[in-house]
Amino acid sequence: MSRRFKAVFFDLDGTLRINYPSPTEAFILFLRQKGFEIDDKTSQQVKIWAHYYWGNDTLVNRDKERFTPERFWLNYSELLLKQAGILSDNGLAYEVRDWFENFYEPTVKLPENGWEVLQALQADGYHLGLISNRPEPLADVVLELGLDGIFEFTLAAGEIGHWKPDPTIFQVALSRYQDLPPEACVYVGDNLYADGHGAARAGLVPVIFDPDGLFDECPYWCIRHMNELLDFLSQ
Template sequence: MRPRVIFFDAVGTLFRVRGSVGQAYSQVAAAYGVSVDPQALNRAFAQAFASAPPPACAGLLGSSLLAWERAWWRQVVRQTFAGVGSLAAFGEERFEAFFARLFEYFAGADPWELYPETLPVLQALQGEGIRLGVISNFDSRLPKVLQALQLEGYFSSLTLSTQVGHAKPDPRIFQAALETQGIPPAAAWHIGDSYREDYQGAKAAGLRALWLDREGKDSACQERIENLWGSLPLLNALERN
């Protein structure tokens, strides 16, 4: 079935961190007099992020939700710097100022870059009359990021884990996205770079799932694409059948 809507993951699918998270953290920390090796920070961030609870909290709106999101990320950042033994170098007051600046930094364009094929693929799909949406375990900063990257005009819906209260791979975040678009699961595709969160999560929710395996981790997966261009031949094949 030709999809009526194609959903995309955000980070790692449409855009990525410029350089690395460790480099960004190190750069901002340096402005507060704390010097940390970017590679060590990158490793510590990966561990802190993996051990964090799902970025979802049901029932919060407005300023309460924003406060929860900031607290979630504050803990990840604290654990990251604690992991390299540099948390005490800030002191509590300076760390809070540093974190505030870091949190806002990731709401803009500077730390992000688009994958080369992102815009051409979105334009091609939009030209086919297919609606596009985003399903992401991001937070309320994502609309600002999409606007800064000039992507906001391509998507008719944004479904965020912190706002829905369920994070991928929970099928309820996919169901929320489908309800926003007013379509059944069989009428939607989902494309994302996480095998567990995007591919398995979307498939379990009844969507057609495509795994964006940019690093070539598993060539045996039948629904695997190496970049976003890989979605177009699959769509064209439906047209011929």
């Protein structure tokens, strides 16, 4: 019996390349160290909003056009503070940026069981690809993660000028194959808005990697651990 899915494509940052702590977790940690009381509900709210912001290419592109790079990140810090319920002058936003630029040094690695899952998928004959909203090609980061030889292709949004959730980036990826319909392809990503909605618009089947349990009402299949992907594919 032929299987339903023939290809599994992955997002990069937050999915296969994990920062410990993540930028939003580090932001919450910074605020708590400054004496602000940030409860778990607010922390989750900040994380969800950050996903929404980065998953909305219209918002991001608007702000990049409005601001210099330095002012863009300052504005983003101000928006994060607002989501955390902290209303103040931009002095605190400057402190946030200074902290990230000078003290934020996350550990970078694959998610737990990530390597084993990728090996299993490759051994099972799935087409594997990497699709990211990064501006630059992905060859170097693939080598840094020890994933050379795993993917049949990598595609960065900056290479083609189309950014998730624009379905064009997925369509460009699919154009590399003959007779591979989008409904036979799974896209695994951590961002409901960019990865989930973007893949769905292109006809792929989204799977949301949600280790923090942010998306309780997710319209797509959600997994908390990467090895749950194998269970989904075997259904």
